[in-house]
Amino acid sequence: MTDFVLYDEELSALEMALGRLFHDANAKAVFLIDKNGQQIAAAGETEQFDTTSLASLTAGNVAATDGLAKLIGEREFSVLFHEGQQDHIHISIVAKRAILVVIFDDRSSLGLVRLRVKRASGELESIFETMAKKDGVRAGSPSTSSPFSEITDEDIDALFSE
């Protein structure tokens, strides 16, 4: 299985798209998460959230919902919405491999968030397509060697020295 690799250029493009969504949707925070539970990028008031836990629980939530969809013969439930007393979470799948999370309160509305998420999803999908194409080119080029190819046993042991 191929690893998921993220470079500066793509990260900036993703962050810009998330930043726009954050503003346009009047959200509190916006996160893009890999389906395996790793955070890819974020925008907004992210410091008030435990982003690592948020990513892992969201991925678990989406995986469980996917399982439910298959049980009843659906391909997927592409949107999840959790309504709280003050804050709400809108979760959607982007480009089949990422999860877009929008946290918002009563300064925004579900309708507005849905509308803006739809537009942002298209933008994010095209960034992911570019990433996939570039990955293909990089994989085919012998000149790009991974910085990890030179990891030594000492490097690895040093991690566990304490």
Place this chain on the structure above:
Amino acid sequence: MTFINYAAKEINCKIVYYGPGLCGKTTNLQYIYNKTSPDAKGKMISLATETDRTLFFDFLPLDLGTIRGFTTRFHLYTVPGQVFYDASRKLILKGVDGVVFVADSQESRMEANVESVRNLEQNLQEHGFELKSIPYALQFNKRDLPSAVATDEMYRVLNYKREPTFEAVATDGRGVFDTLKSVAKQILIELRKK
């Protein structure tokens, strides 16, 4: 599936603790959590029933330090061990980089251990992985119990591919970090090969 973030200079890997119900998967994570300095760990999340049985998963993010300028981050997960939670177990194996199998040394649990290894093999296959090739460590837990089966016998029955095997008492930490280190090392060595 390792997530390499060149922009943030981070490597993120996922390790799953597998094994039959009540074998000590959550106890392994709890010990690691308790013994790790606060700046190297995130919050431990346990999605458990009211009786403290794992319902979906436990999750512990660990920061091991830097390697070639990249922060190495390991996300540890446990699966629910009880047989009827198989659908949830499958979900948690998604994108796994390495597996620790926690075996219960008690004689009465040997059959459950064997069944759980078989279940792991099947569930990995559904995600396109092979137990033969994935970074893997085997832990014989609860070595302090009087009914513990001899390690030779456990090795004969449970060892799958001559994987590194560790004796452990997860409640007091014996063998816990050795097992984690072994699988983490194998994952990093895999990364070197790519």
